[in-house]
Amino acid sequence: MSQERVEQRGMFINGTYRQTDETFDVEDPSTGDVIASVTAAGSSGVDAALESAERAQAEWAAMDPVERGRVLREVARGLEAHVDEVGELASREIGRPLGQSKHLVANAVDYLDYYAGMTDKIEGESFPLKPSNQAFSRKEPIGVSAQIVPWNAPVLLCFRGVAPALAAGNAVVVKPSPFAPGVILKLAEIASEAGLPDGLFNVVPGLVETSKSLTTDSRVDQITFTGSVSTGQIVGKTAIDRVIPTVLELGGKSPGVVFDDADLDAAVDGAMKAITLINGQVCFATTRIFVHEDVYDEFKQRYVDAVESITLGPGVENPDLGPVISADAVEQIDSYVQSAVQSGATALTGGQAVDREGNFYEPTVIEGAADDAEISCEEVFGPVINLYSFSDEEEVIRRANDTEFGLYATVWTNTLDRAHRVANGIEAGSVMVNQYAGSRPQTPFGGYKKSGLGREKGMQAVDHYTQLKTVNVNIAGDE
Numbered sequence: 001m002s003q004e005r006v007e008q009r010g011m012f013i014n015g016t017y018r019q020t021d022e023t024f025d026v027e028d029p030s031t032g033d034v035i036a037s038v039t040a041a042g043s044s045g046v047d048a049a050l051e052s053a054e055r056a057q058a059e060w061a062a063m064d065p066v067e068r069g070r071v072l073r074e075v076a077r078g079l080e081a082h083v084d085e086v087g088e089l090a091s092r093e094i095g096r097p098l099g100q101s102k103h104l105v106a107n108a109v110d111y112l113d114y115y116a117g118m119t120d121k122i123e124g125e126s127f128p129l130k131p132s133n134q135a136f137s138r139k140e141p142i143g144v145s146a147q148i149v150p151w152n153a154p155v156l157l158c159f160r161g162v163a164p165a166l167a168a169g170n171a172v173v174v175k176p177s178p179f180a181p182g183v184i185l186k187l188a189e190i191a192s193e194a195g196l197p198d199g200l201f202n203v204v205p206g207l208v209e210t211s212k213s214l215t216t217d218s219r220v221d222q223i224t225f226t227g228s229v230s231t232g233q234i235v236g237k238t239a240i241d242r243v244i245p246t247v248l249e250l251g252g253k254s255p256g257v258v259f260d261d262a263d264l265d266a267a268v269d270g271a272m273k274a275i276t277l278i279n280g281q282v283c284f285a286t287t288r289i290f291v292h293e294d295v296y297d298e299f300k301q302r303y304v305d306a307v308e309s310i311t312l313g314p315g316v317e318n319p320d321l322g323p324v325i326s327a328d329a330v331e332q333i334d335s336y337v338q339s340a341v342q343s344g345a346t347a348l349t350g351g352q353a354v355d356r357e358g359n360f361y362e363p364t365v366i367e368g369a370a371d372d373a374e375i376s377c378e379e380v381f382g383p384v385i386n387l388y389s390f391s392d393e394e395e396v397i398r399r400a401n402d403t404e405f406g407l408y409a410t411v412w413t414n415t416l417d418r419a420h421r422v423a424n425g426i427e428a429g430s431v432m433v434n435q436y437a438g439s440r441p442q443t444p445f446g447g448y449k450k451s452g453l454g455r456e457k458g459m460q461a462v463d464h465y466t467q468l469k470t471v472n473v474n475i476a477g478d479e
Contacts (some may be wrong), residue, residue: 005430006035006036006193007033007035007036007037007182008036009036009038009039009181009185009205010038010039010185011036011039011041011045011049011181011185011202011203011204011205012185012188012189012192012201012202012203013048013049013052013199013203013204014044014048014052014056014198014199014202014447015192015198015199016344017185017189018039018045018127018265019039019320020039020040020041020042020044020045020250022039022040023037023038023039024036024037024038024042024044024178024205024206024207025038026038026178026179026180026181026182026300027262027326028092028093028095028314028358029094029095029179029322029323029324029325029326029358029359030095030313030314030315030316030322030358030359031314031357031358032327032357032358032359035092035093036181036182036318038178038182038185038205039205040183040205040206040207040209040210041205041210041213042209042210042213043209043210043213044128045206045210046173046204046210046213046214046217047213047217048204049173049202050144050173050214050217050219050312051204051219052198052199052202052439053144053172053173053199053219054143054144054171055199056152056171056197056198056200057141057143057144057169057170057171057199057200059197059465060166060169060170060171060197060200060324061140061141061169061170062343063169063322064469065119065120065122066119066120068119068120068166068167068169069116069117069119069120069167070116071194071195072115072116072119072163072166072167072196073112073113073116074194074195074196074348075112075116075190075191075194075195075196076109076112076113076116078190078191078193078194079105079108079109079112079159079187079190079191079194080106080109080170082105082186083102083105083106083109084102084293085186086101086105086155086183086186086187086190087101087102087104087105088101088316089182089183089186089308090104090105090154090155090180090183091315091316091322092315092316093151093154093179093180093182093183093392094151094152094154094156094179094180094278094315094325095279095314095315095322095323095324095325095358095359096152096153096278096315096322097276097278097315097318097319097320097321097322098279098315098316098317099318099319100278101276101315102155104155104156105155105156107156107441108155108156108158108159108160110440110441111156111159111160111163111441111457112159112163112165114441115163115164115166115167115441115444115462116163116167118164118167118459118462119167119168122139122167122168122466123139123460124136124137124138124139124468125137126358127470129472130290131475132316132445132474132475132476133471133472133473133474133475134472134473134475135236135471135473136469136470136471137468137469137471138468138469138470138471139168139462139466139467139468139469140169140391140461140469141168141169141170141465141467142168142170142221142222142245142465142466142467142468142469143170143171143221144170144171144172144173144219144220144221144222145161145165145170145172145173145220145223145224145465146172146173146175146214146215146217146220146223146224147161147162147169147172147173147174147175147223147224147225147296148175148211148214148215148223148224148225148226148227148235148471149161149174149175149176149177149184149226150174150177150226150227151177151179151285151325152278152281152282153278153282153444154177154180154183154184155183155187155235157226158176158184158187159187160456160457160461161224161226161247161456161461162201162319162454164461164462164464165222165224165465166196166200166201166464167235167462167465168462168465168466170221170222170465171199171200171202171405172200172201172202173200173202173203173204173214173220174188174201174202174203174204175203175205175206175210175211175214176203176205178205178206178207179325181203181205184203184205185203185205187201187203188201188202188203197227201251204440208446212370213383214236215238215239216238216242218242218265219380220242220282220418221244222244222245222246222247222464222465223235223238223239223245223246223247224246224247224456224464225246225247225248225249225316226248226249226250226283227250228250228251228379229250229251229450231251232248232452235248236248236453237442245464246453246454247446247452247453247454247455247456247464248452248453248454249283249407249445249446249447249451249454249456250283250380250405250407250447250450250451250452251265251283251379251405251407251450252283252284252285252379252405252406252407252408252447252451253266253287253288253376253377253378253379253403253404253405254284254285254286254288254405254407254408254409254410254428255286255287255288255289255290255399255400255403255409255410255426255428256270256271256274256289256290256409256410256411256412257290257390257396257400257409257410257411257412257413257422257426258271258289258290258291258292258295258299258412259283259292259408259411259412259413259415259418260292260294260295261413261414261415261432262295262412262413262414262434263300263414264295264299264302264325265302266412266434266435267412268299268302268303268306269436270286270410270412270435271289271303271385271436272287272303272306272307272438273437274286274287274289274385274436275307275310275321275363275383275384275385276310276320276321276363276383277437278322279321279322279323279324279361279382279383280380280381280382280384280385281324281325281329281364281381281382283379283407283408283451284407284430284437284439285317286408286410286436287379287380287384287385287386288386288388288400288403289303289385289386289387289388290388290389290390290399290400291387291388291389291390292389292390292391293389293390293391296387297391299387300348300367300387302460303365303385303387304348304349304365307349307350307363307365307385307461308349310363312354312360313450314358314427318419321363321383323358323359323360324359324360324361324382324383325359325387325476326359327343327359329359329381329382330353330359330360330361332380332381332382333361333381333382333383333384334352334353334361335349336374336375336378336380336384337352337364337366337375337384339373339374339375340366340369340373340375341366343368343369343370343373344368344370345366345367345368345370345373345375346366346367346368347364347365347366348365348366348367348387349362349364349365350362350363350364350365350383350384351364351457352362361382361383362383363383363384364382364383364384364385364470365384365385365387366385366386366387367386367387369386369388371388371399371402377403379405393418393421393422396422397425397426400426401425401426401427404449405447405448405449405451406409406427406428406429406447406448406449406450406451407428407429407430407432407446407447407448407451407452408428408429408430408432408447409423409426409428409430409431409432410431410432410433411423411426411431411432411433411434411435412433412434413433413434414434419433419434427448427449428447428448429444429445429446429447429448429451429452429455430443439457440457441457441458442457442458443457443458444456444457444458444461445457445458
């Protein structure tokens with residue numbers, strides 16, 4: 001790609017773009033071409049962003065909550081007007097099929113609208129005491145929220161945290177992934193143009209130094225992080241050392257359970273989404289599919305046939321499957337697959353990198369991996385699904401729970417009491433029954449075990465961006 005087509009992007013602070021002397025390149029994973037040169041904020045950029053956020057937050061918190069809601073609705077309308085543009089930018093940066101990217105931008109609008117409607121409903125409680133005392137609680141803004149946003153669903157995951165934080169009266173400083181900084185910068189620009197006061201939504205692109213400068217700064221009052229377990233542990237330790245609250249949404253190794261009475265067409269479609277939603281590069285992908293022995297062979301044949309019909313191509317061309325995020329990701333995915341095959345498993349389809357330009361890996365279905373194999377236990381983060389057979393309900397619940405993670409699960413059955421028993425028995429923050437992606441802005445999302453701490457979405461998310469104060473008034477004036 002010619003140098004003239006490489007976009008130059010700065011950090012976004014206090015409503016304007018700014019530059020530093022250091023930059024990093026962003027590549028199109030479909031081609032490997034450099035598509036943007038982006039300012040690395042570093043410690044100086046973080047300092048400016050936090051200064052701006054602190055200054056803006058006090059006035060925002062003092063605003064009538066109804067007015068805050070009106071502003072957030074205007075931001076929602078601004079994003080709504082840019083769905084096509086933002087969706088295309090996201091697809092260029094991360095390779096996600098264009099239809100999926102636009103759909104997620106539209107979903108992000110829903111998050112803004114949902115939390116815009118909550119600004120005047122962040123309520124405390126009153127407590128019964130003796131008549132001479134009146135006691136009540138208040139939920140007050142926590143201050144400045146540092147949000148580290150991953151690359152795989154940048155628009156939705158950005159506003160999943162930014163929207164409740166702003167609704168509660170906070171300011172945010174967002175550190176985007178170096179794979180997808182441009183789309184987050186565009187979101188801040190859109191928000192500013194829609195009327196969000198300057199300084200409330202700042203974006204500091206960069207590498208490790210930027211993340212470290214942000215999370216360790218004393219002006220940060222809360223941290224929200226979505227990403228790997230190993231990095232989340234570092235962020236969590238930093239928050240503990242500073243004694244500030246944190247929300248961690250980490251990895252997953254989610255099970256899908258298909259019983260013999262399930263609608264196999266729907267179950268196959270759900271298992272297909274586990275591959276095709278950005279190549280399985282999502283934390284909630286159900287990469288372990290347990291199928292009842294009575295329907296295993298039929299499910300397997302239907303599923304392999306469906307996977308073999310998948311089309312691959314650059315995300316902006318809207319194929320079924322785009323590239324994975326990087327050449328390193330291709331290598332890591334392949335190492336899991338080859339290790340499984342060498343240990344006796346079989347690749348029913350796929351099983352290798354695609355011989356073409358860009359970071360493409362064949363959609364792969366693995367059969368015969370042991371429950372304790374690496375590919376069964378670790379997050380592959382690619383278009384790789386493992387199939388397992390099971391014989392009874394108690395067995396499959398035990399095997400589904402035999403993991404360090406507990407983020408998500410799907411259950412496919414037409415027996416109502418079984419659906420409830422299995423959903424109750426699976427150790428996961430979200431269990432979908434007869435659907436794959438049933439999560440909504442209203443429904444809390446988070447993990448058990450090493451899948452994280454706290455809950456995003458729903459009214460529960462607001463609790464992470466407020467601090468509770470109890471006020472006890474002695475009405476009588478005596479002790």
